Amino acid sequence: MSETSHYLCIGCPLGCRLEVDTQGDEILEVRGNACKRGDTFARQEHVDPRRFVTTTVAIEGAPWPRLPVATAGSVPKHVMREVCEALHGLRLEAPVELGQVVLPDALGTGIDVVATRSMERR
Numbered sequence: 001m002s003e004t005s006h007y008l009c010i011g012c013p014l015g016c017r018l019e020v021d022t023q024g025d026e027i028l029e030v031r032g033n034a035c036k037r038g039d040t041f042a043r044q045e046h047v048d049p050r051r052f053v054t055t056t057v058a059i060e061g062a063p064w065p066r067l068p069v070a071t072a073g074s075v076p077k078h079v080m081r082e083v084c085e086a087l088h089g090l091r092l093e094a095p096v097e098l099g100q101v102v103l104p105d106a107l108g109t110g111i112d113v114v115a116t117r118s119m120e121r122r
């Protein structure tokens with residue numbers, strides 16, 4: 001007997017409501033997606049939901065108190081909170097270059113967290 005799971009596509013502002021029919025571990029059909037990206041998202045979301053993390057980290061010696069950072073790739077959704085907590089405890093020192101790794105291999109995910117802008121020394 002098949003089951004249907006429901007997801008909201010986050011690929012664009014349209015926010016298509018997706019339905020994934022499964023039987024055991026097999027995905028039978030994806031519906032509700034207005035484009036191919038939605039199909040890909042639904043299949044990924046069903047077996048291994050992932051998200052990019054974007055936030056800010058404290059920085060000293062810079063013109064601004066916080067530096068914007070992001071994961072260089074998506075991380076498993078269930079570790080997002082722990083990644084944010086690890087970043088919350090970081091204290092960077094200016095200068096920092098765009099793309100500089102500020103947290104390598106975040107929580108063993110294999111994904112680095114990098115600076116999304118440069119920040120010079122004050």
Ligand code: SF4
Binds near residue numbers: 009010034037038039
């Ligand atoms: S399925 Fe395509 S059109 Fe719909 S929300 Fe996702 S990316 Fe946007």
